[in-house]
Amino acid sequence: MLNQKLYFGLSFYFPFFRLIRFITSKHMQKRNKNTIRNKQKIMEKSKRLPSGDRIDYNNISLINRFISQQGKILSRRVNGLNLKQQRLITLAIKQARILSLLPFFNNEKQ
Incomplete structure (x- = not known):
C-alpha cells in the first residue's frame, strides 16, 4: 500500500512514489x-x-x-587547502622531515 497511488478509484503500483515524497519534503528543501x-x-x-608565502620545506x-600536535599531516577538509596546495604542503612536510627540520612524530605529553 506504500507504493500505490489511487486514480479514479483504482490503485496501481508506482515505483518512484517514495522518491517523489522525499524530494518534495521539507527535509530535502533544508x-x-x-x-x-x-x-x-x-x-x-x-x-x-x-598568496605571498611560498610553499617550501624551509618555511x-x-x-x-x-601539522597536528602529534606530527600528522592534516587533511584538506581540515586545513581548507585546494588539491594543488595540499600536494605541495605534503611534499614540503616530507622533505622537511627527511632533512630533520620537523619530527616524524611527536610523543610529548602536555
Missing part, C-alpha cells in the same frame, strides 16, 4: 539550502594560504600550521 551554505564556506576556506612557520 538540505538544498545547506549545500549552498557549505559551498560558500568552502570558498572562504580556500583562502587560508597567504617551517608555514608548514607547522598544517
Whole structure:
C-alpha cells in the first residue's frame, strides 16, 4: 500500500512514489539550502594560504600550521587547502622531515 497511488478509484503500483515524497519534503528543501551554505564556506576556506608565502620545506612557520600536535599531516577538509596546495604542503612536510627540520612524530605529553 506504500507504493500505490489511487486514480479514479483504482490503485496501481508506482515505483518512484517514495522518491517523489522525499524530494518534495521539507527535509530535502533544508538540505538544498545547506549545500549552498557549505559551498560558500568552502570558498572562504580556500583562502587560508597567504598568496605571498611560498610553499617550501624551509618555511617551517608555514608548514607547522598544517601539522597536528602529534606530527600528522592534516587533511584538506581540515586545513581548507585546494588539491594543488595540499600536494605541495605534503611534499614540503616530507622533505622537511627527511632533512630533520620537523619530527616524524611527536610523543610529548602536555
